[in-house]
Amino acid sequence: MLNVFTRQKILKQAKSLRRIARLISRSPLGPGPAGLNNLQDRLFQVYPEVAEAIVSKRPVVALESTIITHGMPYPENLRVAKEVEKIVKNNGAIPATVAIMSGKIHVGLSEENLERLAQDTNAVKTSRRDLPYVISKGLSGGTTVSSTMIAANVTGIPVFVTGGIGGVHRRAESTFDISADLTELGKTPVAVICAGAKSILDIELTLEYLETQGVLVATYGDSLDFPAFFTSKSGFKSVCNIQSPEEAANLIDANLSLKSNSGIVLAVPISEDEAASGEIIEKAIQKALKEAR
Numbered sequence: 226m227l228n229v230f231t232r233q234k235i236l237k238q239a240k241s242l243r244r245i246a247r248l249i250s251r252s253p254l255g256p257g258p259a260g261l262n263n264l265q266d267r268l269f270q271v272y273p274e275v276a277e278a279i280v281s282k283r284p285v286v287a288l289e290s291t292i293i294t295h296g297m298p299y300p301e302n303l304r305v306a307k308e309v310e311k312i313v314k315n316n317g318a319i320p321a322t323v324a325i326m327s328g329k330i331h332v333g334l335s336e337e338n339l340e341r342l343a344q345d346t347n348a349v350k351t352s353r354r355d356l357p358y359v360i361s362k363g364l365s366g367g368t369t370v371s372s373t374m375i376a377a378n379v380t381g382i383p384v385f386v387t388g389g390i391g392g393v394h395r396r397a398e399s400t401f402d403i404s405a406d407l408t409e410l411g412k413t414p415v416a417v418i419c420a421g422a423k424s425i426l427d428i429e430l431t432l433e434y435l436e437t438q439g440v441l442v443a444t445y446g447d448s449l450d451f452p453a454f455f456t457s458k459s460g461f462k463s464v465c466n467i468q469s470p471e472e473a474a475n476l477i478d479a480n481l482s483l484k485s486n487s488g489i490v491l492a493v494p495i496s497e498d499e500a501a502s503g504e505i506i507e508k509a510i511q512k513a514l515k516e517a518r
């Protein structure tokens with residue numbers, strides 16, 4: 226039997242829940258039938274070239290934008306963002322840079338929007354957790370791997386390219402600092418093509434965590450070595466290696482057909498001609514880590 230006080234409390238809560246539900250159903254962001262056009266009008270704005278490619282089943286590559294808003298200073302960030310889009314285009318696919326502009330999730334950015342984002346010092350680093358807040362307050366944000374995966378999945382883009390995924394931080398056993406990228410990979414069926422995880426992270430634990438999340442980690446090339454962003458070897462191994470784009474496509478296709486909702490990490494080691502400068506950066510990182518300890 227509930228006492229009067231508890232009953233009143235529950236009734237009050239139910240009343241405010243009803244009010245929230247009413248507000249949501251009236252809101253332009255409220256639930257509605259799924260579909261690209263409907264989504265375009267609500268939370269999402271899909272760039273026409275990207276929408277057309279998705280509908281006609283032409284290749285589209287999703288790109289994140291935290292690297293633009295928080296990874297590099299202006300104008301270096303804009304130059305890199307444009308260059309990455311150009312590389313995707315030169316390889317016959319349509320780039321879809323994901324970002325939040327004034328509360329809307331943009332999938333594919335016009336040149337003007339890309340420029341605006343690159344110069345926006347108020348842009349919020351937006352991971353899965355931050356999406357409702359950034360959207361409802363009409364803010365702008367750079368999307369991390371986790372939120373870019375969500376946007377790519379909702380709009381039907383199964384392939385996403387980035388530099389490095391987030392991971393398990395060193396000393397995570399006491400800080401609990403584990404990137405939401407890893408849990409997202411466990412529940413969103415998007416293939417993330419990257420240069421591995423940042424070497425500042427605990428790569429061994431990152432791979433362990435991905436295993437627990439049911440995420441297949443593959444290396445592109447002849448060896449099983451899992452790369453460490455600036456270097457081709459982290460000292461740890463992937464589950465398998467993939468030697469051609471066809472093999473990669475078969476892997477992604479098998480994963481999607483399973484409908485298990487897991488993502489895939491496909492790690493592409495740094496190229497040989499970049500490896501020398503990567504080695505210098507890696508040494509500096511290791512030195513800094515030692516000093517910090």
Ligand SMILES: O=c1[nH]cc([C@@H]2O[C@H](COP(=O)(O)O)[C@@H](O)[C@H]2O)c(=O)[nH]1
Nearest residue numbers: 291292296369370371389391404405406
């Ligand atoms: O070299 C980089 N790798 C990764 C990121 C970004 O950092 C995010 C992870 O952040 P966190 O560790 O807070 O989850 C990644 O998803 C990516 O967007 C970055 O800025 N620079």
